[in-house]
Amino acid sequence: MATPEGTSRTGIIIAALATVGACDIAFGLTLQLIPLLMNERGWPAWAIGLNAAMGPIGILVAGPFLPRIISRTGTKRTVLVIIGVLVVSLAAISSLPVWMWFPLRFFFGLSTGALFVVSEAWILSAATSENRGRVMGLYTSLLSVTFATGPLILPWTGIHGFLPWGIGIVCILLAILPLAFVKASDGQFQRHEGSTGFFGFVRRAPMLLYAIGAATLFDNVLISFFTIYGIRNGLDLEVASRVLGIGIIGNLLLSYPLGWLADHWSRKAVMYLSAMLTVVLSLSLLVVIGHWSVWPVMMVLAPMAFATYVVGLATMGDMFKGSDLMAGTAAVAAMWGVGGLIGPPVAGAAIDLAGIDAMPLTLAFFYVLLLAGLFVTGGRLVRGAPRG
Incomplete structure (x- = not known):
């Protein structure tokens, strides 16, 4: 800069x-x-x-x-x-x-x-x-x-x-x-001739935006429904709220180490790893919700889900500069709007259709889609980027 x-x-x-x-x-x-x-x-x-x-x-x-x-x-x-x-x-x-x-x-x-x-x-x-x-x-x-x-x-x-x-x-x-x-x-x-612009960024980096969007969808669904999920599985309101809160502690403790791993190992590898672990840990909630092991699961689940946001932003900073980067951060902000508007209604409809256990299934589904996209594109978050 x-x-x-x-x-x-x-x-x-x-x-x-x-x-x-x-x-x-x-x-x-x-x-x-x-x-x-x-x-x-x-x-x-x-x-x-x-x-x-x-x-x-x-x-x-x-x-x-x-x-x-x-x-x-x-x-x-x-x-x-x-x-x-x-x-x-x-x-x-x-x-x-x-x-x-x-x-x-x-x-x-x-x-x-x-x-x-x-x-x-x-x-x-x-x-x-x-x-x-x-x-x-x-x-x-x-x-x-x-x-x-x-x-x-x-x-x-x-x-x-x-x-x-x-x-x-x-x-x-x-x-x-x-x-x-x-x-x-x-x-x-400053914008100049040839600047990507908001919609140009969306066309160039749809996978990057979905990687960030998966985190926004996860966040909105978890905040909206996890406490209800815990209560319907026998947890007290206070306990369910505290389990949700442990995810915040997990983000505090593990986001920086995951960023360190993305810097020293591979951004792509951290993206794959975090998405796969998010799927596994989300599905594990079906088994551990009434057990003490829900605490460590939630502590790891939240930062793994948000690692796609960390890596997505870091990749955007690597690939885009100047006004194109500003267009990218505007598109990222819009993804938070998308997450807030789409995530809870989709999860709510799934719960109405299949019961409360649809909540962790919905969380996993967001990241299954991300993994499918990554496999199709060879892990490239930006079109035209090397497969590397």
């Missing part, structure tokens, strides 16, 4: 991690706070689900336009505008009627997606081919921790009053601080 004088690659990575981590705390907090408030105020489940879908819809709608907007506006200025929109959105949600939360949730999701687009582009550009897997492993670990921190605030603040909203707003405002110390060069992200 061409950085301005006095600005180090490490400095840009740290600033981007700090910025996105602070905002991710607020994102995790609102993801639980808003449904709880809507439920308390008597809104039906379908309306709560529709409100939750507004965020992914915002990400999907914005994705194709973000690379061009960021190219014209500049990354740092874009992030400052995003932070302003996030603060205004949270302040408005805290004080306006619930029906207004739907468009506000749309803009909150759109802005959050844009923040991830810029942050991931900064991080991938500042990392090198020698350490990109480890850096993205660290990034994934950070997101696991900060996202989980948000809901942990609610038992302390409660869901009433301005306090939980205020804490979310403060976290977002804190994201400005790292930006004051590091300057990011925008010249490399």
Whole structure:
């Protein structure tokens, strides 16, 4: 990455991690706070689900336009505008009627997606081919921790009053601080003749996007249905929630080592290995759910599933640069929208059709599709890349 004088690659990575981590705390907090408030105020489940879908819809709608907007506006200025929109959105949600939360949730999701687009582009550009897997492993670990921190605030603040909203707003405002110390060069992200663009990236890297999409589908289905799966298999609510939480600890502990393995061994091999282990461990839930062994299974399952995200991002950083990389991070953000909109309905329909055991089968199915695609393409995540 061409950085301005006095600005180090490490400095840009740290600033981007700090910025996105602070905002991710607020994102995790609102993801639980808003449904709880809507439920308390008597809104039906379908309306709560529709409100939750507004965020992914915002990400999907914005994705194709973000690379061009960021190219014209500049990354740092874009992030400052995003932070302003996030603060205004949270302040408005805290004080306006619930029906207004739907468009506000749309803009909150759109802005959050844009923040991830810029942050991931900064991080991938500042990392090198020698350490990109480890850096993205660290990034994934950070997101696991900060996202989980948000809901942990609610038992302390409660869901009433301005306090939980205020804490979310403060976290977002804190994201400005790292930006004051590091300057990011925008010249490399300027669009030029021959730039891939959003849809051009999708055409060039469908397998890379599905590798990342498999992780987003897995994440949304696991969060939506694992607790229900545990309860219907005899676990207490508290135990089922803690088993789900152990997956977050697994991501924290194992994402960086998996990134290290991708750097020192083979990105392709880690992709194959993690996908195969995700299939095996997902299916093993059918056997271990009522046994103590569910704890180590879940601790390994979650980071293995997310390893495809780590390797996919690292590969994207290896293969794409400048405005093409920005288009790629926009497409990745859109995959989170796809995961949020498709994953839970698909799993819910499978459960209605075949019973609760369809949940782990659905998780495995996402990665069976990934393995089939990898075998067909010879492990190439990007079209035109060597089979190597």
